[in-house]
Amino acid sequence: DTEVTQTPKHLVMGMTNKKSLKCEQHMGHRAMYWYKQKAKKPPELMFVYSYEKLSINESVPSRFSPECPNSSLLNLHLHALQPEDSALYLCASSQHLDSYNEQFFGPGTRLTVL
Amino acid sequence: GQNIDQPTEMTATEGAIVQINCTYQTSGFNGLFWYQQHAGEAPTFLSYNVLDGLEEKGRFSSFLSRSKGYSYLLLKELQMKESASYHCAVSDSNYQLIWGAGTKLIIKP
Numbered sequence: 025d026t027e028v029t030q031t032p033k034h035l036v037m038g039m040t041n042k043k044s045l046k047c048e049q050h051m052g053h054r055a056m057y058w059y060k061q062k063a064k065k066p067p068e069l070m071f072v073y074s075y076e077k078l079s080i081n082e083s084v085p086s087r088f089s090p091e092c093p094n095s096s097l098l099n100l101h102l103h104a105l106q107p108e109d110s111a112l113y114l115c116a117s118s119q120h121l122d123s124y125n126e127q128f129f130g131p132g133t134r135l136t137v138l
Numbered sequence: 139g140q141n142i143d144q145p146t147e148m149t150a151t152e153g154a155i156v157q158i159n160c161t162y163q164t165s166g167f168n169g170l171f172w173y174q175q176h177a178g179e180a181p182t183f184l185s186y187n188v189l190d191g192l193e194e195k196g197r198f199s200s201f202l203s204r205s206k207g208y209s210y211l212l213l214k215e216l217q218m219k220e221s222a223s224y225h226c227a228v229s230d231s232n233y234q235l236i237w238g239a240g241t242k243l244i245i246k247p
Contacts, residue, residue, distance in 0.1 A: 066225055066237035067181065080234065114180055122233050124169060124188070129180035 027051075028130035030115050036136045039105060045133045047098040047115030053128070055079075055121040056098040058090060059114040061132075067114055073098060074121040105137045140164045142238035144226050149244045150216055158211045158224050158241045166231020172200055172211045173225045175240065181225060184211065213243075221245045 028049045037043050047056065055074050059067035072080035073092040081090075087109075089101040098115055112132045118125035142162045150156040162170070169188040173181035187193055187202035187209060199212040211224055223240040230236055 064240075066227075066239050068237075069234060072234070080232070112178070124186065125229065125233060126171070126183050126186060127235065129182070131180050134178075 028115055028117055028128050030113075030130035030133050032133060033131065034134045034136075036138065037102065037105065038138050039107075041105075042101070042103045044102065045100040045113055045115075045135075047100075047130055048096055049117040049128070049130075050096055051117065051119075051128065052095075053117035053119055054095060055118045055125065056092065057116040057118075057127065058098070058100050059116065060109075061112045061114055071100075072121065079121060102135075105135075107137050110135055110137045140228075140230065140236050142226055142228060142236055144224075144238045144241045146239070147242045147244065149246060152216055152218055152245055152247050154216055155212065155214050156216060156243065158213075158226075158243070160209045160211075160226030160238055162207050162209070162226070162228050162236075162238075164228045164230045164236055167204060168229035168231070168233055170200075170202055170209050171227045171229070171235065172209075173227060174220075174222050175225060176222045184224075216245050218245050218247070 031046045058070040061067045070084045071090040076092045091099040114132045115130040116127040118127045144160045172184040175181040185200035192201045197214045225240045226238040227235040
């Protein structure tokens with residue numbers, strides 16, 4: 025299994041809603057990532073987990089809250105988002121953090137905040 | 139600061155060859171990746187260079203010169219389905235990927 029899966033594919037939410045994005049991989053990778061990508065821009069790193077511990081938080085607002093329940097799962101909890109948070113949210117994984125780290129990307133969740 | 143430069147857009151003809159250049163200045167270097175991304179889809183890995191020289195993978199090749207902070211992706215025998223954005227990304231001293239803005243490649247018949 026060389027796949028990273030993400031659910032849902034599309035999400036529309038209001039500014040007062042609470043929702044969660046989910047990501048799963050079964051490749052035995054120990055590093056997992058959340059990226060945000062706006063149209064015609066490169067992916068922007070948000071969070072990195074290494075061995076289920078938060079390794080990097082790139083100064084992301086607290087309305088985004090990551091969670092890594094186990095080595096295969098990564099969640100992103102969303103609360104009180106703003107319309108400018110509308111973007112494609114990509115999850116990725118790699119074998120480890122501190123070596124050659126080809127990242128495998130999931131298909132993304134297209135988020136629209138109304 | 140960290141900076142990666144690549145052309146915004148390139149146009150090429152089906153069956154031809156195109157070279158996409160990338161220059162970088164980063165805090166540390168642990169390799170350079172090229173990713174392909176079709177509109178609205180996730181990036182997919184194409185190549186990785188950590189030592190100087192050319193890496194060849196079928197119709198795709200990638201070159202690196204660390205002393206010049208320079209890489210290129212060479213695509214031969216272009217196919218229409220390869221119209222996409224191509225991102226150069228450098229793994230920095232913290233092993234985090236610093237991404238270029240991407241080069242949109244338009245392939246015409």
